[in-house]
Amino acid sequence: MIQTVQTTAFTDQKPGTSGLRKKVRIFAQPHYAENFIQSVFDSLADFAGETLVIGGDGRYLNREVIQTAIRMAAANGFGTVLVGRGGILSTPAASHMIRLHKAYGGLILSASHNPGGPDEDFGIKYNIGNGGPAPEAITDAIYARTKTIDRYLTLDTPDVDLDRDGETLVGTTRVRVVDPVAAYADLMETLFDFPAIRAMMASGTRLSFDAMHAVTGPYATEILERRLGAAPGTVVNGTPLPDFGGHHPDPNLVHAHELHARMMAPDAPDFGAASDGDGDRNLIIGRNIFVTPSDSLALLAANAHLAPAYAKGLAGIARSMPTSQAADRVAAALGIPAYETPTGWKFFGTLLDAGLATICGEESAGTGSDHVREKDGLWAVLLWLNILAVRRQSMVEIVHDHWSLFGRNYYARHDYEGVPTAGADALMAALRAQLDTLPGTTVEGLTVTAADDFAYTDPTDGSVSLKQGVRILFDGGSRIVFRLSGTGTEGATLRLYLERYEPNDGKLDHSVAEALAPLITAAEKLASIKTHTGRTEPDVIT
């Protein structure tokens, strides 16, 4: 019997860059998760009898909210719910499951790379039938609904046993608990040359994959160790834990410093990688060389034809605006279009659906292709392994070859986390006020050629997204970008993206800090970061 529960609206349920992310204590309030889930369902149409996929990254509160979501999906009329065993589904595996089963959509419970545990973060995002994050038209409708909601629908039914594969009825809805890994691993086998990678492993290539106690552990163990024959122990921190072992499951040089140290040691493995809380991000480190996510995108695009799935070539390459322009140079060399979108994987979905882009990537350690509609950490690792297996060169050689062909985009991102919102807003407003007068001026010896607040018109549906970050472009291809993060859960996070282009006839082996020093000084002069944020240093440099 369907229960209608009276509720009152919360005022803070605006989805950010990737769904609703809040502290666990906020999500754990009575009706909080229920209001948001019902607002999602109330923003959708014609799903009676359809299939909904539900899964999460295993973080604290995952199992409880999955039970809630199952009951609510049943009460709202979905015909079938597919749930990953243990409540586990990586974000790319959820995307694949939605597509494979032609589901109406999916709920993914994750706060991605944010830490987990009773005092940390939780999140819910809705993905549409193409497997990708809901576009802004839907997230705006969800937010509007959260402000007026006064009831939600649920059932009074026992918990579903999430740990046993099989089917149960919740109300009249079929709930199927399924293997979260197998279908995804099968998809990977169709994309890449597994025999070539297996042969490379058999000849002694060594890998290290840090799953950061997050969702990719079971996926990486199945694919790398079982299907590709990597040595047992290749996957470290492979058991998903509700608090990620007390760490940030964020694959960058700060939070994956143990992997970095291993890769810089004299007896380092040939290839190292890590993934984040929900398995969509990747960190790539070769022996003695860190590959920035922007460079990784460019290198993967330039070499993708070596993998079976991309042997026919790419239709186009898309990157988010703050991502370095290295990939654009590859697109130009390949004679294919390059797309520049706002930050957020949701902006790639229409390009992928329309067949305009094949490979997409972001500076925030996300890369992926048209095989699903999310970024995909293990996919990036496997494409790299496929390239290594075919080229039979070291990572250092491959990266240096690329720079000598295309030039090098020195790149770093400085994050100022948890700064007062008023100061961050004032900084952005002051920058916007300067945009018209900056072109033609010189700062730190760099001449400004253009300055704008990035606006994007989707080439497939004409939808417009304004105010996506302030770009200051310099003569010679260097850039500074200022943006406020849409994924933080406390205060504001200012992101400062620094990029300096050095052509292939220039000096390609500066240290990154040395190469970017003039841009860092210019950024302070242009934005008065210290005054507005009260900070003298960024919290995180990636």
Ligand code: G16
């Ligand atoms: C999400 C989005 C990405 C975005 C990243 C950082 O990733 O899917 O597209 O680049 O957040 O966004 P922001 O700079 O607004 O914090 P994830 O891995 O957190 O889902």
